[in-house]
Structure formats: C-alpha cells, structure tokens
Amino acid sequence: PTVGVVICFTMLLVLSEEHKEHLRFLTSVELDVVKEFCRISLEFIRKGSNPRVYQTAAQKLGVDAGTVCHGVEGLMYLLTECSKLMVNELDFQDSIMVLGFSEDLKKELLAIYLENCNEIRTILSHMSMDLPHYQDLEWRLDVELASRALQRQVNPLVLLRFQIKDGESTSSELLQTDPVNLRHLTSTLEDALAEIKSQHCRRIMRNIK
Amino acid sequence: MELSASVLKGLQVAGSSAVGDGAFSKLASRVLQATLGLGDASSVQGDPALSKVDSGMLKEAYAALMTFVAEAARTDTDETGVSTVLEDCKFSPDRIETLSTLYMEHKAKVRAVLGRVLTAHPHIVDVDWRLDYYLKNNHLDRVNQPVYLIDLKTEQGDKGNRIVQFACSHEQLEDLVTKLKDACKSLEKFGQK
Numbered sequence: 001p002t003v004g005v006v007i008c009f010t011m012l013l014v015l016s017e018e019h020k021e022h023l024r025f026l027t028s029v030e031l032d033v034v035k036e037f038c039r040i041s042l043e044f045i046r047k048g049s050n051p052r053v054y055q056t057a058a059q060k061l062g063v064d065a066g067t068v069c070h071g072v073e074g075l076m077y078l079l080t081e082c083s084k085l086m087v088n089e090l091d092f093q094d095s096i097m098v099l100g101f102s103e104d105l106k107k108e109l110l111a112i113y114l115e116n117c118n119e120i121r122t123i124l125s126h127m128s129m130d131l132p133h134y135q136d137l138e139w140r141l142d143v144e145l146a147s148r149a150l151q152r153q154v155n156p157l158v159l160l161r162f163q164i165k166d167g168e169s170t171s172s173e174l175l176q177t178d179p180v181n182l183r184h185l186t187s188t189l190e191d192a193l194a195e196i197k198s199q200h201c202r203r204i205m206r207n208i209k
Numbered sequence: 210m211e212l213s214a215s216v217l218k219g220l221q222v223a224g225s226s227a228v229g230d231g232a233f234s235k236l237a238s239r240v241l242q243a244t245l246g247l248g249d250a251s252s253v254q255g256d257p258a259l260s261k262v263d264s265g266m267l268k269e270a271y272a273a274l275m276t277f278v279a280e281a282a283r284t285d286t287d288e289t290g291v292s293t294v295l296e297d298c299k300f301s302p303d304r305i306e307t308l309s310t311l312y313m314e315h316k317a318k319v320r321a322v323l324g325r326v327l328t329a330h331p332h333i334v335d336v337d338w339r340l341d342y343y344l345k346n347n348h349l350d351r352v353n354q355p356v357y358l359i360d361l362k363t364e365q366g367d368k369g370n371r372i373v374q375f376a377c378s379h380e381q382l383e384d385l386v387t388k389l390k391d392a393c394k395s396l397e398k399f400g401q402k
Contacts, residue, residue: 084349085350085351086350124349125348125349128347129346132374132375133375133378133381134375135381136384139391141396147324147326149326149327155324156396158392159330162375174330175363176330176333177333177334179400181335182389182393182396185333185336186390186392189336189382189386189389190386193382196340196355201342208344
C-alpha cells in the first residue's frame with residue numbers, strides 16, 4: 001500500500017514594518033474614505049496607477065499626497081499578495097489583525113478581498129508566462145489527383161489548420177496528413193486524454209492543492 | 210507517354226547489340242534500384258558485368274532507361290504500353306520481357322517516390338505528448354492545473370523535418386480530439402464510397 005501525502009497550505013501574509021506603517025493611515029479616516037481607497041486600489045490593479053488621483057484625494061482629506069499614495073499602494077499590495085497566495089478567509093483575517101483595524105474596517109476589507117480575489121487572480125494570470133497553446137482546429141478532406149511529378153492519383157489528404165495562441169498573438173499552422181497518420185494521431189492523443197484519469201494522476205492532483 | 214528524341218535514341222542503344230544480354234539484365238535492374246533512390250549510381254561504370262559496354266553508350270543507355278521508367282510510372286502506363294514503346298525501339302522479345310517485368314514489379318514503389326516529390330504542407334508523421342502538473346509561477350501561486358505538451362513531427366520533402374509544438378489544457382485537448390475524430394469519421398465515409 002502506498003502512503004498518501006497531503007500537502008495543505010495555511011498562508012499567513014507577513015507584512016513588513018514599512019507596509020504596516022502605510023496601512024496604519026487607514027485607521028485614522030472614516031470607513032467611507034477607506035472604501036474609496038479600496039475602490040481606487042482596485043481600479044489601479046485593473047488599469048495601472050494614476051498619480052493625479054493621489055493629489056485630488058490628498059487635497060480633499062487635508063493630508064499629504066505621499067500618505068495617500070502609500071495607503072493605496074499598501075492596499076493594492078495586500079489585495080494582490082493575498083490573491084496570489086489564495087489566502088483563505090481565516091488567514092486573511094489573521095493577517096490583518098496586526099494592523100489594529102476596527103471590526104467594521106476588518107469586515108469591509110475581507111468583503112472586498114473575497115469579492116475581487118478571482119478577478120485579481122485573472123489579471124495576475126495574464127502577466128504570467130504562458131506557453132503557446134492550442135486554440136482551435138479546422139480540418140478539410142482533399143483528394144490529390146495529380147501533380148507535375150505524378151499523374152493519375154487518388155490520394156486522400158487531410159488538411160489541418162491549427163490555431164495557436166502565444167500571449168497576445170494567434171498564429172496559424174497549416175499541416176497535412178494521410179488517413180493512416182490521422183488515425184495514429186487521433187488514437188495517440190486519445191491515450192493522452194485517458195492518462196489524466198489514471199490513478200497516479202488523480203492521486204497527485206488530489207493531494208496538491 | 211511522350212519521350213524525347215534523345216531518350217528514344219538512348220533506348221535504341223540499350224536494346225542494341227552494343228549492350229550484351231547479360232549486361233542488359235544487370236543494367237535494367239540497376240536502373241530500377243536507382244529510380245527508387247537505392248544503390249550507388251557512381252559505381253555503375255565500375256560494375257564488372259557492364260565492363261564490355263562502351264562507356265559513352267553505357268551512359269546514354271542508362272540515362273534513357275531511367276527516364277523511360279520514371280516517365281512510364283509518372284503517367285501510370287501499363288505493361289502493354291511499355292512493351293509497345295520498347296518494340297518500336299527494336300528491343301528483342303526477351304529484353305522486353307525482362308524490362309517490363311521489372312517495371313511492373315516496382316511500379317507502385319516508383320510511383321510512391323514520385324508522389325513524395327512535392328508535399329504542399331508539412332506532413333504529420335508522428336506525435337509525442339507529455340502531461341505536466343502546473344504548480345505556480347512568479348505572479349500566481351496555487352495554479353494547480355494539468356497541462357499537456359504536444360509535439361507534432363512533420364516532414365516536408367526537401368524542406369526537411371520540423372516539429373510543431375504547443376501546449377493545451379485538458380478541455381482544449383478534448384476539443385482537439387473531438388475534431389480529429391470527426392475528421393476520421395469523414396474519412397471512413399469517403400473510403401466506403
């Protein structure tokens with residue numbers, strides 16, 4: 001009998017002193033202001049940062065733009081790191097406990113995190129390195145009748161157009177094959193598909209979460 | 210089948226007494242080997258069975274026979290067609306028999322060689338695959354997804370061999386296999402007609 005290995009992750013986000021300092025600013029403002037900061041952070045995560053926003057907010061609050069900037073960036077880092085590590089609810093709450101936020105503020109942050117974590121992960125995945133991958137296949141059956149080198153043929157030919165996506169660009173590969181190789185290709189890839197349901201693969205996938 | 214005057218002349222040389230009977234048989238079989246891309250053309254002149262033939266005539270006969278065989282295969286000429294041409298070139302019945310038997314024996318293979326002269330697109334001859342479990346990257350932890358890497362091995366006549374490689378997820382591979390199975394089914398229906 002094989003020994004199963006279960007690898008479980010409990011991730012606590014450890015915040016640096018500097019980071020904690022930046023976020024501490026949030027305890028000194030109204031909940032509505034924090035909500036606004038969260039909204040700004042999410043916008044920046046989606047579209048990139050805009051320094052002018054810091055100026056406007058700083059003026060309205062009567063604080064220094066640098067403080068606003070740090071607050072927003074602190075929030076951005078908190079949200080992206082927790083999304084990256086897929087920190088669960090409990091661990092998120094434990095991680096922010098050290099910041100001394102009010103109950104309301106903690107609830108608010110948790111809600112925002114849970115609501116947006118999937119979207120943030122999607123954004124992060126677009127930044128991730130990817131291999132050129134299969135997008136689509138078009139096929140066509142032709143019968144080759146003649147060529148300059150050979151007349152009077154009845155040669156079935158399968159044309160295959162693979163669409164392959166690499167980052168932003170999609171390229172087309174136009175290939176051909178004959179009936180024998182088509183069947184070989186199909187059955188080999190069917191075997192490959194079946195492999196994922198094998199006991200070995202299932203065990204690995206089940207145990208690494 | 211159309212043959213140029215110089216080829217016809219070369220055939221006449223091949224059928225004449227300048228090439229002895231024994232030499233003719235050897236020559237004929239070497240020609241067939243050569244059209245299949247086997248054997249060493251440069252060693253023809255050194256072949257002891259062909260030593261009695263004048264070297265100029267040997268070259269002429271060899272070239273003419275090769276062109277004849279290739280052209281006959283190209284146009285899908287049958288035994289009768291081949292014999293007619295050889296008769297016109299004054300071949301003896303024995304020599305006609307020898308050459309046309311060799312031709313019919315190897316015709317399909319010669320046609321296969323000719324068919325490979327032009328491949329319009331890279332031709333898939335084999336496939337390799339590998340299944341990985343994608344754990345994480347520097348932007349994202351806990352990706353935890355199976356990823357297939359597929360290598361399509363292709364050949365393209367003179368342009369050589371090339372590997373087309375791509376990755377796919379489980380769903381994408383399912384999509385690919387479904388479409389390939391559709392193509393196979395279509396082929397079967399065509400085969401039945």
